[in-house]
Each structure stands twice: as C-alpha cells, then as structure tokens.
Amino acid sequence: MRYNERLKIRAAAPDDLAEILRIQAASPESAGWSEAAWRELLAAPGAARAWVATPSDAAGILGFLLVQAADADEAEILDLAVDPPRRRQGVGAALLEALFAAHPGEIFLEVRVSNDSAIALYRGRGFTPVGSRRAYYHSPVEDAIVMRRTLKPAKMQPKRD
Ligand SMILES: CC(C)(COP(=O)(O)OP(=O)(O)OC[C@H]1O[C@@H](n2cnc3c(N)ncnc32)[C@H](O)[C@@H]1OP(=O)(O)O)[C@@H](O)C(=O)NCCC(=O)NCCS
Numbered sequence: 001m002r003y004n005e006r007l008k009i010r011a012a013a014p015d016d017l018a019e020i021l022r023i024q025a026a027s028p029e030s031a032g033w034s035e036a037a038w039r040e041l042l043a044a045p046g047a048a049r050a051w052v053a054t055p056s057d058a059a060g061i062l063g064f065l066l067v068q069a070a071d072a073d074e075a076e077i078l079d080l081a082v083d084p085p086r087r088r089q090g091v092g093a094a095l096l097e098a099l100f101a102a103h104p105g106e107i108f109l110e111v112r113v114s115n116d117s118a119i120a121l122y123r124g125r126g127f128t129p130v131g132s133r134r135a136y137y138h139s140p141v142e143d144a145i146v147m148r149r150t151l152k153p154a155k156m157q158p159k160r161d
Contacts, residue, residue, distance in 0.1 A: 006055060006056050006057070007053050007054060007055055007056055007062060007090075007091065007094055008053070008054050008055075008056050009051055009052070009053050009094060009095060009098040010051065010052060010054070011045070011049065011050070011051060011052075012042055012049075012050035012051060012052045012064060013042065014039075014042045014043055016042065016050075016052055016061060016064075017035070017038055017039060017042055019052075019060065019061040020038060020042075020050070020052070020061065020064050021035060021038065022083075023061065023063065023064060023081050023082070023083050024064075024079075024081060026083065026084050027081035027082075027084070029081075029112060029115050029118065030079050030080070030081040031066070031078060031079040033066070033079065038050075041066075047068050047069060047070070048066060048067070048068045048078060049066070049067055049068075049069070050064055050065065050066045050067075051064065051065045051067070051095060051098060051099070052064045052065075053082075053091050053094055053095055061083070062082060062083055062086045062091045063080070063081060063082035063083060063086065063091045063092060063095055064079070064080070064081060064095075065077065065079070065080045065095040065096070065098075065099060066078040066079040066080070067099060067103070069103060072103065072104075072105060073105035073106065074103075074105055074106050074107075074108070075099070075103040075105070075106075075107045075108075076107070076108045076109060077099070077107060077108070077109035080092060080095060080096075080118070082095075087117075092121050093121065093124075093125065096121070096122075096125050097125075100125075100149075104151055105151065106148060106149065106150050106151075107127075107148070107149045108146065108147070108148050109122065109127070109146075109147050110133060110136060110144040110145070110146055110147075111144060111145050111147060112137055112142050112143075112144060112145075113132070113142060113143050113144070113145055114142060119145065119147075122147050122149075125149070126149045127147040127148060127149045128147060128148060128149075129145050129146065129147055130146050130147065130148045131145075131146040132144060132145055132146060133146060
C-alpha cells in the first residue's frame, strides 16, 4: 500500500518526541539529534522546524523531516527519516513535496556517499550533486555529497497578438 493519498503532513509537536526518537533510533543513517536538542526544538521551533507524516486515519508517526530555513528562498534539510516498516510507500517523497510547497527556493542537503536509497529519493525529486565534504560523518567516517534543488525558471509563454 502506498500512502500518497492517505497521509497528513503537519508541524511536529512536543507530544511527538517519543515517536521521533523511536524512528531516529531505527534509522542509523539519520543525523541522530540528541533527545535534549529535539525537546528544545519541539518546544520552541526557531530557524529549525520539524514536520511529521502521519496516517490520515490512524495514530502514530510514519516519518519526519527537519529543515532549517535561512529565509523563504533558501532552506537546508537537516534530517529525514521514515519508520523502516513504512519505507518505499511514498512517505519520504510526501515529506519532500510538502517542503517544496513551503520553500519554493533553493534547498540544500548533505548525504552519506553510501546512502543509495536517500540519494535515489533526492535525485528523483530534482536534487543534483553540487559538491562534497571530506570525512563529514563519523561512526563510520565517510564523505558527504552536497545536493541542491533549484526551481527551474517558468517557461516563457509565446507572445500572442
Ligand atoms: C531515505 C528514506 C527517507 C526514503 O523514505 P521512503 O519513504 O522509503 O521513500 P519513498 O517511498 O517516498 O521513495 C521515493 C523514491 O525514492 C527512491 N528510493 C527510496 N528508497 C529507495 C531504496 N531503498 N532503493 C532505491 N530507491 C529508493 C525510489 O525512487 C522511490 O520511488 P519508488 O518507490 O516509486 O521506486 C528512508 O529510506 C529512510 O528513512 N532512510 C534512513 C534515514 C536516511 O537515510 N535519511 C536521509 C538522511 S540525508
């Protein structure tokens, strides 16, 4: 079953902490923010904001996305993770689509060079590699690929007389 039509995306709330930490613990590729950092962020979101995907007809969280927005024109994805049994059902893509609607400008992210599933997701949603950061990650040490999504300029309409 795909979730495309059957999920809701909303701002994360303090009550979501346990579910977010559960999904994060099950996703070693995620950024792994500390419980204290999450608690602070959920209590008073500042430049960094978290969104969660939930089934539209049931409790629980399917995945989360953490984004930092300098302004409306530029945002950075700090973290994205989907509950392992709910992967390949469109949840990650739906979280990205919600982000694109809110931030139509440039979006950047870093991803481990070995993280094929995330790279496939990002490429399929218009991100392209624009650089790398050596030994950016620890445990294990690994390079990051920097990816960027830029909106294509709207097509020029032919002039009508
Ligand atoms: C990366 C991640 C968020 C993807 O979430 P997801 O909900 O499974 O992704 P979707 O179902 O929306 O996938 C959308 C597309 O991405 C690509 N994709 C996703 N997972 C893939 C995989 N394991 N292998 C190949 N392609 C994959 C596919 O093109 C897929 O479309 P399809 O299912 O129609 O083929 C999820 O695998 C995850 O939580 N990984 C661990 C945390 C992580 O790596 N976060 C990224 C940090 S930068």
